[in-house]
Amino acid sequence: MIAMVQITFRNKKFEVKENMTARDALKKIGIDPESVLISVNGKLVTDDVVLREGDEVKLVAVISGGSAIVC
Amino acid sequence: MRHHKLALCGEHYSEWFVNSTQRAIEKYKMFKPDANILVAVSGGKDSLALWDVLARLGYKADGLYIGLGIQGEIDYSDQSLACIRNFAQQNVPNAQLHVVDIAETYGKTIPEISRASTRGHGKPCSACGLTKRYVMNRLAAERGYDVLATGHNLDDEAAVLMQNTLHWQTGYLARQAPVLEASDGLAKKVKPFCRFYERETATYAVVRNIEYVYDECPHAVGNLTNFYKTLLNQLEAESPGAKLSFYVEFLKARQAGFFQAPADKSNLHACEVCGQPTTAPGRCAFCRMWNITAASGGALISPDAIAVRGDDAFDDVETRVAETVDVSGL
Numbered sequence: 001m002i003a004m005v006q007i008t009f010r011n012k013k014f015e016v017k018e019n020m021t022a023r024d025a026l027k028k029i030g031i032d033p034e035s036v037l038i039s040v041n042g043k044l045v046t047d048d049v050v051l052r053e054g055d056e057v058k059l060v061a062v063i064s065g066g067s068a069i070v071c
Numbered sequence: 072m073r074h075h076k077l078a079l080c081g082e083h084y085s086e087w088f089v090n091s092t093q094r095a096i097e098k099y100k101m102f103k104p105d106a107n108i109l110v111a112v113s114g115g116k117d118s119l120a121l122w123d124v125l126a127r128l129g130y131k132a133d134g135l136y137i138g139l140g141i142q143g144e145i146d147y148s149d150q151s152l153a154c155i156r157n158f159a160q161q162n163v164p165n166a167q168l169h170v171v172d173i174a175e176t177y178g179k180t181i182p183e184i185s186r187a188s189t190r191g192h193g194k195p196c197s198a199c200g201l202t203k204r205y206v207m208n209r210l211a212a213e214r215g216y217d218v219l220a221t222g223h224n225l226d227d228e229a230a231v232l233m234q235n236t237l238h239w240q241t242g243y244l245a246r247q248a249p250v251l252e253a254s255d256g257l258a259k260k261v262k263p264f265c266r267f268y269e270r271e272t273a274t275y276a277v278v279r280n281i282e283y284v285y286d287e288c289p290h291a292v293g294n295l296t297n298f299y300k301t302l303l304n305q306l307e308a309e310s311p312g313a314k315l316s317f318y319v320e321f322l323k324a325r326q327a328g329f330f331q332a333p334a335d336k337s338n339l340h341a342c343e344v345c346g347q348p349t350t351a352p353g354r355c356a357f358c359r360m361w362n363i364t365a366a367s368g369g370a371l372i373s374p375d376a377i378a379v380r381g382d383d384a385f386d387d388v389e390t391r392v393a394e395t396v397d398v399s400g401l
């Protein structure tokens with residue numbers, strides 16, 4: 001069996017195979033890497049980090065098209 | 072290249088971010104160390120990060136929140152104010168937070184006035200933008216702030232730049248700058264984060280444990296700015312640094328005089344009701360939209376009321392316009 005890594009974004013959960021870079025994982029699940037920050041086990045990481053089984057991966061949305069002051 | 076900064080630990084990242092902001096403030100001559108600054112806060116990451124950074128740099132910076140009365144499914148406005156109060160209490164306990172609730176002050180929420188007016192074709196953004204600009208200017212002027220600071224980041228600026236360029240909006244291009252000097256009763260406006268990528272301001276907010284509203288205004292979903300941001304992100308992915316150079320090279324061209332504001336634009340009049348600057352004689356667009364007339368007595372704080380009435384009466388009127396909260400007592 002291939003080990004999987006879970007990724008949480010807002011209230012959604014995604015699964016990708018382990019040993020992928022975060023960047024490839026984002027591509028896989030169709031999320032623009034520029035639009036999120038990646039936290040692995042509670043620490044912000046760059047997108048070249050390789051994801052391992054058991055990692056807790058969370059994405060934080062970056063885009064604010066409607067932060068009420070600037071629009 | 073900028074990704075290297077993420078490799079810094081949280082503390083060094085935050086130090087780098089704060090120092091870079093100070094460099095931008097100096098580079099674009101935004102304000103002096105003793106300036107009275109009003110930060111427009113929405114509850115989003117950028118504006119809260121900005122307030123945080125200015126306070127950490129030792130500036131005297133107060134906040135202004137405008138309650139738009141936009142709730143949607145997520146109670147957007149309520150959630151925003153809760154985040155701001157919480158932030159202010161913890162991070163800027165010595166500052167003041169002005170809260171202007173639009174429905175309380177002018178009788179309708181933004182979605183309501185938008186439905187009642189002809190502006191914006193069913194979308195509240197036009198009424199909303201007009202109202203926000205008006206309230207920010209007016210509060211800054213009446214409370215004696217030297218400068219109004221907003222949290223626009225590089226992605227915001229690049230998206231607007233792209234939009235203006237695609238339509239060759241030369242007038243807007245001439246005015247798109249990190250600093251807009253005060254003129255004819257309009258407050259000086261600055262954007263200290265204009266060179267930070269959106270992900271950099273988000274990183275700062277996360278590193279500093281700032282709780283902000285993740286959701287955007289429900290009316291922003293699918294708007295043009297988001298569309299251009301997405302396009303620019305695709306460009307950035309192919310060609311790292313593209314957003315920054317698009318914006319910074321534009322600023323240089325602008326500085327070199329390639330985009331000049333039309334000379335006759337300086338002809339502003341005072342609105343006959345509220346006294347705020349307006350391009351055409353008579354009532355300003357704000358007073359027309361809210362149907363504020365001298366006769367109806369609906370001018371909530373007219374210059375006359377301030378000049379003529381006594382202090383107590385003025386305070387009375389004032390509280391309808393801005394509830395100023397001493398943050399330490401929240």
Ligand code: SF4
Pocket residue numbers: 066067068069071141195196197199200288289290291
């Ligand atoms: S997106 Fe929301 S906050 Fe922004 S202008 Fe439109 S209604 Fe106002």
Ligand SMILES: [Zn+2]
Pocket residue numbers: 342343344345346347354355356357358359
């Ligand atoms: Zn007016």
